[in-house]
Amino acid sequence: MLTAAQAARLRELAAPHTEDDHSTSLTNLAHMCRHEPEDRWPDLVDAHFAGLRAASSGGESTAELLRGVHARLLPVESLTPELTGAMRYARPVAEGLVFAYALDGPTAVRILTDADVERVGLEKLGEAAYANLSRVPVQHEEVSIEGRALLHSVYGDSPFVASRALFLDELARQGTGGPLPDAGALVVVPTRHLLAYHPIIDGSVVDAINDLAAYGLGAYEDGPGALSPRVYWWHRGDLTSMTVFDDTTHTLSIEPPPELLGLMKGLVRLDRAGRLAGRNTGKAPDVGELTRKTAAAIGRLAQAPDSLGDAFTSALELAHAHAATDPNVALLDSWDAWAAAVQLGSALFTGTQPHECHLGETPALQVPAIPAEPPADARAWLDTFYLAVVCRQRDRIDRLCRVPLEVLSQDDSVDAYVLHWIDTLQTYCSKRPMDDVVEKLIATMETSGRDVVARAQRDFVDLIDYQPAALFHRLIARDHDQFTEALNEALAHHGRYWGDSTAPRAQVALGPLAMASLAYDSGFPVAPQPYLPKYLLNRERIETIPG
Structure with missing residues (x-):
C-alpha cells in the first residue's frame, strides 16, 4: 500500500x-x-x-470492564509473543482468526489480558462481552455482484462489526428477520468494520464463493483494520476456512471441506431441477413458452439422444406449470404434458421404441428409439416413478423397478435416505415379502435424520422429500385415518415450503400425489385437495400412453 x-x-x-x-x-x-x-x-x-x-494503561474498575468489554476477532498475525504470553485465555476460532476480549474505551480499544479476565471472572466477562457485541450498531444491505448470488453486506463505524460473525445467526435474524438455513452461510471478515455473508439455500452457493472471495480480498487489501482475506463456512456456530494459500506461487484458491462440497453438489442438482423454493421471482411460468421449449427438446432427440434428460426435465416442468391455471388437470393440454413427461422419463431410464407424443395443438412429436442407459440420477428416477404411479402405468412401473440400484447409487448428489427410499419402492412394487419392504422403509427413516443428512436442506428434507415415505408407512399399515392425517400434513408442509412461489413444482405435490393414487386404488377414502389434481387422483383423465 x-x-x-x-x-x-x-x-x-x-x-x-x-x-x-x-x-x-x-x-x-x-x-x-x-x-x-x-x-x-x-x-x-x-x-x-x-x-x-x-x-494499554489499564486500571479500570470491574464495572467499567463489564460496561465496555466486547468479544473480538483478531488476525492471528497480530498476536506478538508478548501478547500471546499475556492472553492465555484467547483461543483460535478458525484458521487465521483468534477470539479475544477487548475493551472499547473513550479514545481507543484495548485488548484484555489474563489479569483483566481474572479480576472479573471468565464467565461473567464472557456474558457481558456477548451482550455488548450484540448491541453494536450496524448497517445492512443486499449486494448482487455477478450471476444470481445474493450477498449480505454488514458494516459500520465500530471496530467490532466483523466480530459479529461469531454469532452470525443472530446477526442474520436482526438484519433480515429470519434465521440462517441449517446449512449455514459463507462469510468473509476482511476488516474490523465489515463482514459479508451468503446464506446457503440453493445452487447459487457456487457463484457466491467466487463473489465473496473477490469481495473479501479487495476489502482486505483496501483496509484499514485488515482482519482476514479468507472465505469461511459458518455452520452451527463454527467457522471453517476454505481458502488455501500456496506459498510457492503466492496464490490462493478455494477448497470447500468434504461436507460442504457434498452439500453444494446436492443443492446444485436440486436447484437445476427446480426443486428448491429459493427466492421467489413472482413471475408465473409461461405455459406457452414451456410448451415450445419442450417440443424443441423432443425434436432434437433424433440427432442428440443424450439430451433426453433435458427434454424430460422440461416436460415435467410443463406438466407442473399447467396446474397453475388447470389445478385439476381437466384439460387435454394439461394431460398431454403429464403423458409426455411419463414417456420421456421412462425412456430415460428404461429405453423406448419409436413412438409419438403430443403437446396440445402442436403437431405430433416423434420420439426415436432410445436404448436403456439409465443415468445416475436418483431423484429423476423418483420423479419418473411418481409419474408412472399417478398415470397408472403398471408396465412402466415394472420396468423402472428393474433399473439396477447400483446404477442409481452412483449419484453422489443425494443422501443415503433417497437410495433407501428407492430400494423400498422397488421392493414393494416387485411384490417381494412385506418384511423386506418394512426393513428398507426403516432404513429410509433412520438415514433421513438431522445428524445424517448432508446433501440437502433440512427444511426440504422434512417438508418435501421425506413426506412420501411417511405416507407410504401409513399406506402399508392400511390405516385409513392415519393416512388421511398424514396426507393433510404432507400437503400443509408442501404449502409451507413453497409459500407464495409461482415455481412449477409449487403447483403439485408430486410425491404425495403418487402415494395418494396408490391409496385411492387400494380403497382408501382419498378426497381431492389443493396440490392433488382431481382428475389424476380419481383416474378420470387417464388415457392410453404410447411407448
Whole structure:
C-alpha cells in the first residue's frame, strides 16, 4: 500500500514510539497514512501511539470492564509473543482468526489480558462481552455482484462489526428477520468494520464463493483494520476456512471441506431441477413458452439422444406449470404434458421404441428409439416413478423397478435416505415379502435424520422429500385415518415450503400425489385437495400412453 520510500519514512516516524525488544505492527497506521499528505504523517503517528498508550494503561474498575468489554476477532498475525504470553485465555476460532476480549474505551480499544479476565471472572466477562457485541450498531444491505448470488453486506463505524460473525445467526435474524438455513452461510471478515455473508439455500452457493472471495480480498487489501482475506463456512456456530494459500506461487484458491462440497453438489442438482423454493421471482411460468421449449427438446432427440434428460426435465416442468391455471388437470393440454413427461422419463431410464407424443395443438412429436442407459440420477428416477404411479402405468412401473440400484447409487448428489427410499419402492412394487419392504422403509427413516443428512436442506428434507415415505408407512399399515392425517400434513408442509412461489413444482405435490393414487386404488377414502389434481387422483383423465 506504500512505496518503499514511504514505508521507510513511516518506520522512521514510528521508531521513537517503539521499544527495541518488541515487534510492532504498522499495518493499520499505513492504511491511515496512505490516504493523507505526507506532511500530516508525524501528527497521525503521534496520535496513533498516544491512543495505544492510553488504551494499554489499564486500571479500570470491574464495572467499567463489564460496561465496555466486547468479544473480538483478531488476525492471528497480530498476536506478538508478548501478547500471546499475556492472553492465555484467547483461543483460535478458525484458521487465521483468534477470539479475544477487548475493551472499547473513550479514545481507543484495548485488548484484555489474563489479569483483566481474572479480576472479573471468565464467565461473567464472557456474558457481558456477548451482550455488548450484540448491541453494536450496524448497517445492512443486499449486494448482487455477478450471476444470481445474493450477498449480505454488514458494516459500520465500530471496530467490532466483523466480530459479529461469531454469532452470525443472530446477526442474520436482526438484519433480515429470519434465521440462517441449517446449512449455514459463507462469510468473509476482511476488516474490523465489515463482514459479508451468503446464506446457503440453493445452487447459487457456487457463484457466491467466487463473489465473496473477490469481495473479501479487495476489502482486505483496501483496509484499514485488515482482519482476514479468507472465505469461511459458518455452520452451527463454527467457522471453517476454505481458502488455501500456496506459498510457492503466492496464490490462493478455494477448497470447500468434504461436507460442504457434498452439500453444494446436492443443492446444485436440486436447484437445476427446480426443486428448491429459493427466492421467489413472482413471475408465473409461461405455459406457452414451456410448451415450445419442450417440443424443441423432443425434436432434437433424433440427432442428440443424450439430451433426453433435458427434454424430460422440461416436460415435467410443463406438466407442473399447467396446474397453475388447470389445478385439476381437466384439460387435454394439461394431460398431454403429464403423458409426455411419463414417456420421456421412462425412456430415460428404461429405453423406448419409436413412438409419438403430443403437446396440445402442436403437431405430433416423434420420439426415436432410445436404448436403456439409465443415468445416475436418483431423484429423476423418483420423479419418473411418481409419474408412472399417478398415470397408472403398471408396465412402466415394472420396468423402472428393474433399473439396477447400483446404477442409481452412483449419484453422489443425494443422501443415503433417497437410495433407501428407492430400494423400498422397488421392493414393494416387485411384490417381494412385506418384511423386506418394512426393513428398507426403516432404513429410509433412520438415514433421513438431522445428524445424517448432508446433501440437502433440512427444511426440504422434512417438508418435501421425506413426506412420501411417511405416507407410504401409513399406506402399508392400511390405516385409513392415519393416512388421511398424514396426507393433510404432507400437503400443509408442501404449502409451507413453497409459500407464495409461482415455481412449477409449487403447483403439485408430486410425491404425495403418487402415494395418494396408490391409496385411492387400494380403497382408501382419498378426497381431492389443493396440490392433488382431481382428475389424476380419481383416474378420470387417464388415457392410453404410447411407448
